[in-house]
Amino acid sequence: MKYEHIEPGIFHSRPNRFIAKVETGGREETVHVKNTGRCRELLVPGAKVYLERSGNPDRKTKWDLIAVEKGERMINMDSQAPNVLVKEWLEAGNLFCDLTRIRPEYTYGNSRFDLYVEADGQKILMEVKGVTLEEDGRVRFPDAPSDRAVKHMEELKEAVKNGYQAYVFFVIQMKGVRFFTPNTDTHPEFARALKEAADGGVQVLAYDCLVSPEEVHIADPVPVALENPALYEMADPLVGWYREHKRDLPWRKDPDAYRVWVSEIMLQQTRVEAVKPYYERFLKKLPTVRDLADAEEDVLLKLWEGLGYYNRVRNMQKAARQIVVDFGGKFPETYEEICSLKGIGSYTAGAISAFAYGLPRPAVDGNVLRVVMRLTGSHADIMKQSVKRRVEEALQEVIPKDAASDFDQGLIELGAIVCVPNGSPRCEECPLASICEARKQGLTGEIPVKSKAKARRIENRTVLLFKDHKELAVRKRPGRGLLAGLYEFPNVEGHLTMDEVTAYCKEIGLAPVRVRPLEKAKHIFSHIEWHMTGYEVLVDELEKTNEKGFLFALPEEIGKKYSIPSAFEVYVRHAGIEKGIGGQENV
Numbered sequence: 388m389k390y391e392h393i394e395p396g397i398f399h400s401r402p403n404r405f406i407a408k409v410e411t412g413g414r415e416e417t418v419h420v421k422n423t424g425r426c427r428e429l430l431v432p433g434a435k436v437y438l439e440r441s442g443n444p445d446r447k448t449k450w451d452l453i454a455v456e457k458g459e460r461m462i463n464m465d466s467q468a469p470n471v472l473v474k475e476w477l478e479a480g481n482l483f484c485d486l487t488r489i490r491p492e493y494t495y496g497n498s499r500f501d502l503y504v505e506a507d508g509q510k511i512l513m514e515v516k517g518v519t520l521e522e523d524g525r526v527r528f529p530d531a532p533s534d535r536a537v538k539h540m541e542e543l544k545e546a547v548k549n550g551y552q553a554y555v556f557f558v559i560q561m562k563g564v565r566f567f568t569p570n571t572d573t574h575p576e577f578a579r580a581l582k583e584a585a586d587g588g589v590q591v592l593a594y595d596c597l598v599s600p601e602e603v604h605i606a607d608p609v610p611v612a613l614e615n616p617a618l619y620e621m622a623d624p625l626v627g628w629y630r631e632h633k634r635d636l637p638w639r640k641d642p643d644a645y646r647v648w649v650s651e652i653m654l655q656q657t658r659v660e661a662v663k664p665y666y667e668r669f670l671k672k673l674p675t676v677r678d679l680a681d682a683e684e685d686v687l688l689k690l691w692e693g694l695g696y697y698n699r700v701r702n703m704q705k706a707a708r709q710i711v712v713d714f715g716g717k718f719p720e721t722y723e724e725i726c727s728l729k730g731i732g733s734y735t736a737g738a739i740s741a742f743a744y745g746l747p748r749p750a751v752d753g754n755v756l757r758v759v760m761r762l763t764g765s766h767a768d769i770m771k772q773s774v775k776r777r778v779e780e781a782l783q784e785v786i787p788k789d790a791a792s793d794f795d796q797g798l799i800e801l802g803a804i805v806c807v808p809n810g811s812p813r814c815e816e817c818p819l820a821s822i823c824e825a826r827k828q829g830l831t832g833e834i835p836v837k838s839k840a841k842a843r844r845i846e847n848r849t850v851l852l853f854k855d856h857k858e859l860a861v862r863k864r865p866g867r868g869l870l871a872g873l874y875e876f877p878n879v880e881g882h883l884t885m886d887e888v889t890a891y892c893k894e895i896g897l898a899p900v901r902v903r904p905l906e907k908a909k910h911i912f913s914h915i916e917w918h919m920t921g922y923e924v925l926v927d928e929l930e931k932t933n934e935k936g937f938l939f940a941l942p943e944e945i946g947k948k949y950s951i952p953s954a955f956e957v958y959v960r961h962a963g964i965e966k967g968i969g970g971q972e973n974v
């Protein structure tokens with residue numbers, strides 16, 4: 388759309404909605420304002436404006452005010468332009484493939500809509516809204532309350548029920564904005580009606596425009612935040628904060644895909660400080676994917692001893708072998724390929740994609756869920772997979788393409804060190820404090836909502852430290868199930884008395900010289916709790932046992948060679964075994 392006979396001017400005042408006083412050509416002229424909205428932040432005294440000289444000699448005012456400069460930005464404020472622009476744009480073949488009819492000003496029900504279109508075999512109603520209200524790249528509509536706009540949304544929703552396709556098309560009359568959102572400050576009712584219309588099948592589009600004093604054209608789509616605009620606002624403050632405050636962690640240096648992967652798998656359920664020595668040791672021993680693929684199982688489990696969840700490292704090895712076979716040993720570089728690897732879910736795939744390759748993919752863990760729920764004031768249950776999926780979808784929309792890694796890591800870091808759990812976030816240090824709903828509404832103690840996990844099953848066990856004067860007995864656990872393939876001290880179900888232990892010894896061919904009770908211990912797995920009692924059983928010679936599967940070794944040898952999970956930590960201590968790296972673990 389083009390304008391003719393354009394002259395610049397300086398805005399002085401606006402006596403009423405229809406006219407303004409503008410200095411142009413050395414004189415103050417009365418000009419027609421082609422926008423009856425408030426436009427308060429645009430028409431400020433001294434603003435540079437652009438006027439179109441009218442071709443109609445009978446008009447009282449010979450000028451129309453059609454554009455204004457706001458800082459670096461040129462904003463078209465001709466409220467008749469959006470309808471014309473959308474019509475031109477559709478006629479140029481955009482949005483629909485086969486447009487057969489287009490008619491402005493169409494009456495449907497009790498409303499008059501801006502466009503009626505027939506295309507692709509469909510009847511289409513379209514309402515067009517011009518948007519000029521902008522703050523820091525965020526654009527909003529309406530500028531002032533508009534009951535008519537609410538009615539339009541309700542009628543469009545009805546039209547969908549009656550077989551029409553329906554659209555609301557927001558024409559952002561400027562370029563370079565971040566996102567569009569309904570203006571809940573001036574008219575919450577419109578925001579509600581728009582959301583309900585969208586939920587009812589009305590399509591909501593927003594496009595920005597290329598604007599010059601002489602021309603305006605529809606350009607590119609703009610993200611639409613029907614709710615939770617805070618998600619669209621957080622990128623800049625979050626990325627800035629992360630770059631300044633991030634902790635210096637070994638896996639953040641030179642983050643190639645393999646290193647990110649190893650660190651992320653280790654960090655699941657284990658504290659950052661505890662992971663550091665494991666991470667260094669693992670990479671020293673297995674510096675490449677191929678080394679991991681070729682590692683012997685016992686070596687692998689020993690490297691993981693103390694971290695728990697041993698299936699994770701087993702899956703890592705399977706994935707490493709997949710990488711060798713399917714990808715020639717080179718870590719895959721697309722999100723979909725990374726997701727196809729054994730044991731890699733959406734979180735890890737997102738983290739590798741973003742941290743190693745800079746791809747705009749979300750990495751949503753418990754920290755991120757907590758931050759997002761608080762930021763948006765949502766009471767959704769973060770234990771539900773559907774909630775996690777929704778958060779992933781919402782973040783996918785807002786990750787900045789040029790700072791995906793810092794954005795994702797910033798969210799995780801913020802959850803880890805500022806937006807901490809248990810109702811005590813450090814909001815005063817938070818870069819998102821000004822846009823956070825939980826903070827505004829005093830809900831940080833209630834959010835996130837987390838339904839209780841199922842109660843764990845309790846198993847009573849008796850752990851037996853069989854020893855002669857040199858060696859101890861250990862055995863390998865079965866290859867499947869809990870703590871699969873790891874080593875343990877012999878143990879039996881139930882809490883045995885001293886007499887029952889003696890009887891059991893005889894059953895397996897051992898003659899106890901002395902039986903000494905040890906302290907009780909408890910270990911919590913994800914779904915089971917072990918409540919353990921223990922006995923040290925001194926026998927004359929371990930080799931005499933008829934029990935199959937026992938291995939006999941010196942305590943130093945056990946410490947070096949066999950991976951004993953930390954469930955047995957108390958008894959490992961009693962046995963005088965020294966392990967490589969202490970740590971928390973679980974399964």
Ligand code: SF4
Pocket residue numbers: 758761762805806807812813814815817818819820821823824825826831
């Ligand atoms: S303001 Fe407080 S509750 Fe909100 S995101 Fe920041 S730390 Fe969390």
